[in-house]
Amino acid sequence: MHCHPVLFQMNKVNMKFVIKNIAKSSGRLGQLRIKEDVELSTPLLMQTTKGGSIPYLSAEVFEMLLKQQQQQQFLLQLTLCSMDQMAESLGQWSRSLCDYVGYPGQSTLLLLRDPCEATPTGGNDRDVVPMFTRRGKEALTAKRYMEMVAQFRPDVYQGMCDADTHPESTKKRVQKSVDRTEKFMEECYAEQAGKQESFSQCTMLAPLVGGYSTYARTQSIQHARKQPSESYGGYIFEGFHTNGLAATNLKSEQLLPIVEHCMQQLETDKPRFMPGAFTPPLTLELIRLGADVFDTSYAYLAAANYKALTFNYDKDAVPAVQAVFLDVTDDELKEQFTPLLSNCSCLACRQHTRAYLHHLYKTHELLGPILLMMHNLHHYLGFFEVIRTQLAQDELPQLLALLTSQGSYSIQPNTKVIAKAAMGKGFSSNAA
Known part of the structure; x- marks a missing residue:
């Protein structure tokens, strides 16, 4: 079911919500205007x-x-x-x-x-x-x-x-x-x-x-x-x-x-x-x-728990199923001179490698969580862009099926031991 755009007056200070589309099986698309010149999808x-x-x-x-x-x-x-x-x-x-x-x-x-x-x-x-x-x-x-x-x-x-x-x-x-x-x-x-x-x-x-x-x-x-x-x-x-x-x-x-x-x-x-x-x-x-x-x-x-988001939200990607996270504390990464995610265009993936992120973790450098946060935000913003596209096409169930095939998304707390001298300088020891 699709609906014509409807404009709703939300309050007296011109905050408005526009429903652009309500899909049969995929939720709804809209525009949120919080300020007069700011519209958010x-x-x-x-x-x-x-x-x-x-x-x-x-x-x-x-x-x-x-x-x-x-x-x-x-x-x-x-x-x-x-x-x-x-x-x-x-x-x-x-x-x-x-x-x-x-x-x-x-x-x-x-x-x-x-x-x-x-x-x-x-x-x-x-x-x-x-x-x-x-x-x-x-x-x-x-x-x-x-x-x-x-x-x-x-x-x-x-x-x-x-x-x-x-x-x-x-x-x-x-x-x-x-x-x-x-x-x-x-x-x-x-x-x-x-x-x-x-x-x-x-x-x-x-x-x-x-x-x-x-x-x-x-x-x-x-x-x-x-x-x-x-x-x-x-x-x-x-x-x-x-x-x-x-x-x-x-x-x-x-x-x-x-x-x-x-x-x-x-x-x-x-x-x-x-x-x-x-x-x-x-x-x-x-x-x-x-x-x-x-x-x-x-x-x-x-x-904050040493994980780069690597779950796949592109149904045309090969392979379609991949790991949900990449844990930069894994020792096997120290000789992997490839990006965190091969098809990612964020700065961390374009200019740095898995081995370098692992090195930053080992040396407690503040650049480590900075690069991970850059990558994770880039990845998650891209994910929401795809969500809006899939909603417009009424294909959210297909995206959900792709995600659920990749494993558990639960984030477990970091239990790795970090020297007290390094506390506060880079990765935290407890992000729970």
Whole structure:
């Protein structure tokens, strides 16, 4: 089934979502306009940051990488837990948040938690959620959260929620996450409505929580949909995992029925955000169900754990089936003077070899993770470009079949021992 392009007004600050195509078996294509002159194609890959920066890469290197992909605009995913210490200075900053972090003209999304780092469980209270920063755990009220959002002034931000659930969470914990999220969101909506000038250029995403309970998820959706449609511009799914490597180990048979249940209850005119390091096959399944926006935390976690992404997403490539990862710690690489991936055009593959990357690992050089991150981002951006092409042709199932034939995409934590003298100079010893 194909549909004619339909334009939906998402909120009063001219954020718009255009559905270009809904395919019979392959999800949906769209255009997301967050700023008046910035249009982003969906399914969209947000650029995950740590402390406002693309991990391992300078702004200049990242922009060079984007030019290779013929992309100019992107969505920066920022996290409050890694940037909270900047709130006071941002409150006095007269320009935009994207200017502050060194990416002028781009769009920004502010999350509470870092999808790259495992979020500790516990520490929840009726009126606060824990925020884990470099200084330790801090208790965050909804009022304080909205004050910080007003200081950051992102283009998009998520509403505050209790997302401390995972596949093994008890029914009691799941219900508490929903009840507390509803309470937090009532305060967020009230703050947003009462201080319209502070939030005039910001669009809120309504968080959907409820763990792996269809009943709890429905309750969360119903609370969001009772609000005026202009009070939020889209949905963000939370509470499926505890971030970090946990997202790469989710079981599709557990997750997908819950997501499908939720998607059937959401209106089509608002985008659906899915933060976290979902594996490529699971990402395709989520897109098939109607998810629109993902992030690059999977590419980062692979690089931080010594892995180059080498899975094949080109159905015409020979061989069609190949290894999902290349682990640069493997000793057999020390005499392999070939690129990380033979058909890759990234700088790391054009100018360096597997043996050199292995040498950088052995000598704890910072250039090692830089080159791996360049390659992984290049590879993952190319993957999403192919996803959009396959969606247009209604051939997503064929791409999914190609990916699933190549093995496991779960990222296991690095357990290799690194001398303490080298810690912080290159590859990390624990990226879980």
